[in-house]
Amino acid sequence: MSNAYLTYAAKRLGQAVVVILLAYIFTFVVVSILPGDPITSVLRNPQNGFTEQEIAEIIAAQGLDKPIIVQLWNALSGFLTGDLGMSMRSNRPVATLIAEVLPSTLILASAGLAVALVLALLVAYGTRFVPKKYGQGLLRGFPSLFLSVPNFVIGLMLIHIFGFQLGLFRVINPDSFWATFFAAIALGIPVSAQIAEVLIANLDKEAEQEYATVARSRGIGQARLFATHLLKPASLPVVTVVALTIGELLGGSLITETVYGRTGIGSLVQRSVSTQDLPVLQAVVSLGAVVFVLVNLIADLLYPLLDPRVKIVGGRKRSPTTADEPSIGATKAVAP
Amino acid sequence: MASQDRLTPTLLYPATAAPLLKVRNLSVSYGRQEVVHDVGFELGRGKSLALIGESGSGKSTIARAVLRLLPSGASASGQVEFEGQEILALPERRFRPLRGRAIGFVPQDPGNSLNPVRTIGVQAMEAAALTGETNTAIRKALILETFAQVGLDNPQRVYDSYPHQLSGGMLQRVLIGLAVLPRPALLVADEPTSALDVTIQKRILDLLSRLQQDLDISLLLITHDLAIAAERTDSLVVLKNGSVQEAGKTSSVFSSPASAYARKLHADVPALNPDRYAKLRDPGLRPRTSREAPKIEVSAVTKTFAVDGKILTAVDNVSFAVPAGTTHALVGESGSGKTTTIRLLLGLEEPDSGEISVAGDRVSGRSHQSLRSVWRHLQLVYQNPFTSLDPTWTVEHLVREPLDRFRIGTSQERAAQVREALANVGLAEHLLSRKPGALSGGQRQRVAIARSLVLKPDVIVLDEPTSALDVSVQADIVEVLLTLQAKLGLTYIFVSHDLALVRQLAHTVSVMKQGSVVEQGSVTDIFENPRHAYTASLLESIPAGISEARPALQPKARHTYRQEQLA
Structure with missing residues (x-):
């Protein structure tokens, strides 16, 4: 690991921290300046039945009587130490509420990503090896088909077929392997479409490169060509695409959890939105930002390790296209 | 058209020695369009044959048909017999x-012919596997030995490198090494040097000739350069638009071409016709009085x-002066500082020291x-x-743009100037509304010249x-310029x-190497009497066509191959 790479990694890490902090401050400010003061409007809602004294206590406990800048400082320092405040509905720490549901969502999202990757690879492999007359064109149409069908439609169809018709899993209060499996498929299919799209296009491009022809002239067969020559260069842009689909995966998890009646971040968000539980929402939004930034950070850090052509110059990575450009006529090295 | 008996080189070989490669009635189509028509030739064991022609002549397509590496959608018919097997x-x-x-197979563009994200060693292993050797350590030793054999001076380092870490010349050596490692009987080389510098071109061709001799390999060489083909091969097949124009022993086709096309090809190769444009060029050589200020002074x-x-240091203490109405050439290999010099001349870069003036105006040290x-x-x-050229613009728009930028004349005057510039470069007016995509390479370069002419x-x-054009198109452009x-x-x-x-078109020349001018003078002086060793080596690398002795094949020369230095 070179010095240049470590400098680059440190710089990207620093940027990531700044982005997370800014995202937190941004959501905080948006919530604070929203007209109508949602916090007091919830507390003063007659249906909730708080007395004036209770309201004053809650406001004091949440620190809502302090100046906004002090509130931000308290929230931010709490956020950095893992204290995400108290839920306004259940009066329990937000961190605990999230910790209860996070594993379920993480399992679903990772399983969804795994499904997406496997499916994308299968479709891409098929487009190279299924002959035209046996439906290669159909396979090539899969990404656009999957992209255009909404996530919940696939989820409902899978429930209908495998839950109701075949009885593979319980539809009410599901917790079995199969329930997670089908939820992951419903979540993974639209995500796989984006990955497959990029992978197919890149495989087509790589297969036309001269090196592929030259490799074939060395007696390399099509299957080996795919596995040892084409897949790696074609997958490199996929790293970036996967990082970008994390948002989709998280958003999709919320919908899928609702459709499958799973507890998870999705159900927590749904409950908090309907009860306007702002500390929870703020925490979930910030968590989303953290996950998104982290995944993209990992992608950025991985890329120079995967692609030997990427050069790190002055703490920035340079793509192969710019790295290939010869510097103008400069050849003679003179000791400075 | 050639006479019938010259169309088939079959007669060159005695009937008893069966040829290694025998191509008969080969036709290749892309979709419904036939690009190679009824081509036939024979290549004997240990012999060499060149397929020669311009882009679009079908020479590469024939090579790929023989290798069965045609792109999908292409279909070949006819017979290709290799060692008696169809x-x-x-x-x-x-x-x-x-x-x-x-x-x-040795490909055309070494820069794109190895997988960019895998090391050279991993790819070399694929070739080593073809030898039937199962022990990995022996395979690797074979690879390193081959790398040394093709003149790579640090085989282990090449083995561990990625393609982008090596120069084009080194990559082509690697590719040649990988192609000969399994000891094939036939080597197909598709323009193996067209992407390389001149001096490296000569070394690569020398290497191919040597390996062909040492290992007794038959060579099918695809090239657009008649001089190279004549220098390196036993027989020639001249192609145009997918048909054989002439074929036969290199010596006879080269020295007395029978077909009009082969004669034209011969006339268009600059190396073979140094004085072709003497009449057009020589007025620039008139004696000048010393009081005449040079047009360009660096x-x-x-x-x-x-x-x-x-x-x-990209440019190191470079000076030259060019009298008005003459051509000054800057020559040298990639990285010699030619491009930086002209960027300085155009004012696109500021020199650290020194002065540049054009027509008495200083270029250096001025504001944009x-x-x-x-x-x-x-x-x-x-x-x-x-x-x-911007592909979305019409020819008229492209040529008019400089006039628009400098706000010269009324729109009618501009239109007239555009037409005049086009006429000067020999383009017809009906091309005005075309876009670059609908023009040939030669037409495009004429448009680029017209665009530079329009400001007078x-x-x-x-x-x-x-450099991006075919020899015959190059000859047209040179004529336009002169x-x-x-x-x-x-x-x-x-x-x-x-x-x-x-040599064909310039009056004076500066030879550059690593940012410095090593030699300068009139073209006649430099070419007839080079004083610097580097100039001499550049001159030697000009393919001379057929010479009495083929120096590359002398055993003595084998040990003097310059090895490529690792960057």
């Missing part, structure tokens, strides 16, 4: 064992760049704004007409203006690595 109709499963083992210019913390008036008199024609400049900088010079009294700065071309 291979065109062979199922892929039965042909694959021949690939690499019996038929090796004095003691130095330019350095900081790259990765190191200081690189005040340079605009200089640029009216100083125009550039770029190297590659396939990338230098005194000086045009030509940056390798023909005619314009004679007619309009233009002064040219001509950047090129092709010395044969420089």
Whole structure:
């Protein structure tokens, strides 16, 4: 690991921290300046039945009587130490509420990503090896088909077929392997479409490169060509695409959890939105930002390790296209 | 058309020695369009044959048909016999064992012919596997031995490198090494040197000739350069638009071409016709009085760049002067500082020290704004007409743009000037509404020249203006340039690595190496009496066509191959 790479990694890490902090401050400010003061409007809602004294206590406990800048400082320092405040509905720490549901969502999202990757690879492999007359064109149409069908439609169809018709899993209060499996498929299919799209296009491009022809002239067969020559260069842009689909995966998890009646971040968000539980929402939004930034950070850090052509110059990575450009006529090295 | 008996080189070989490769009635189509028509030739064991022609002549398509590497959508018919076995109709499963083992392939563009994200060693292992050797350590030893054999001086380091870490010349050595490693009987080399510098070109061709001799390999060489083909092969097949124009022993086709096309091809190769444009060029050689100020004066210019913390001197104390109405050539290999010199001349870079003036105006040390008036008199024609013209603009728009930019004349006057510029470069008016995509390479470069002419400049900088074009198209462009010079009294700065071309059209020349001018003078002096060893080596690398002795094949020469230095 070179010095240049470590400098680059440190710089990207620093940027990531700044982005997370800014995202937190941004959501905080948006919530604070929203007209109508949602916090007091919830507390003063007659249906909730708080007395004036209770309201004053809650406001004091949440620190809502302090100046906004002090509130931000308290929230931010709490956020950095893992204290995400108290839920306004259940009066329990937000961190605990999230910790209860996070594993379920993480399992679903990772399983969804795994499904997406496997499916994308299968479709891409098929487009190279299924002959035209046996439906290669159909396979090539899969990404656009999957992209255009909404996530919940696939989820409902899978429930209908495998839950109701075949009885593979319980539809009410599901917790079995199969329930997670089908939820992951419903979540993974639209995500796989984006990955497959990029992978197919890149495989087509790589297969036309001269090196592929030259490799074939060395007696390399099509299957080996795919596995040892084409897949790696074609997958490199996929790293970036996967990082970008994390948002989709998280958003999709919320919908899928609702459709499958799973507890998870999705159900927590749904409950908090309907009860306007702002500390929870703020925490979930910030968590989303953290996950998104982290995944993209990992992608950025991985890329120079995967692609030997990427050069790190002055703490920035340079793509192969710019790295290939010869510097103008400069050849003679003179000791400075 | 050639006479019938010259169309088939079959007669060259006694009937008893069966040829290694026998192509008969080969036709290749892309979709419904036939691009190769009824081609036939034979290549004997240990012999060499060149397929020669311009782009679109079908020469590469024939090579790929023999290798069975045609792109999908292409279909070949006819017979290709290799060692007596018909291979065109062979199922892929039965042909694959021949690939690499019996038929090796050296591609055109070394920079794109190795997988960019895998090390050279991993890819070399694929070739080593074809030898049947199962022990990995022995395979690796074989690879390193082959790398040394093709003149790579640090085989282990090459083995561990990724392709982008090596120069084009080194990559081509690697590819040649990988092709010969399994000891094939036939080597197909598709323009193996067209992407390389001249001096490296000669070394690569020497290497191919040597390996062909040492290992007794038959060579099928695809090239557009008649001089190279004549120098390196036993027989020639001249192709045009997918048909054989002439075929036979190299010596007879080369020295007395029977077909009109082969004669034209011969006439268009600069190396073989140094004095072709003497009449057009010579008026520029008239004696000058010493009081006449030079049009371009570059004095003691130095330019350095900081790259990765190191200081690189791209141009080192370069001086030259060019009299009005003449052509000054800057020659040298890639990285010799030619391009930086012209960027300095055009005011695109500021020199660290030294002065540049054009027509008495200083170029160096001026603001961008005040340079605009200089640029009216100083125009550039770029190297590659396939990338230098905006594909969404019409020819008229492209040629008119400089007039629009400098707000010259009314719109009628501009239109008239555009037509005049087009007429000057020999383009018909009906092309005005075309877009670059609908023009040939030669037409595109004419448009680029017209675009530089329309401001009526005194000086045009030509940056390798023909290096992306075919020989015959190159000849057309050179003629246009020389005619314009004679007619309009233009002064040219001509950047090129092709010395044969420089000899045809330039009056004076500066030979550059690593940022410095190593030799300077009139073209006649430099070419007839080079004083610097580097100039001599550049001159030697001009393919001479057929010479009495073939020096590359003398055993003594084998040990003197210059090894490529690791960057």
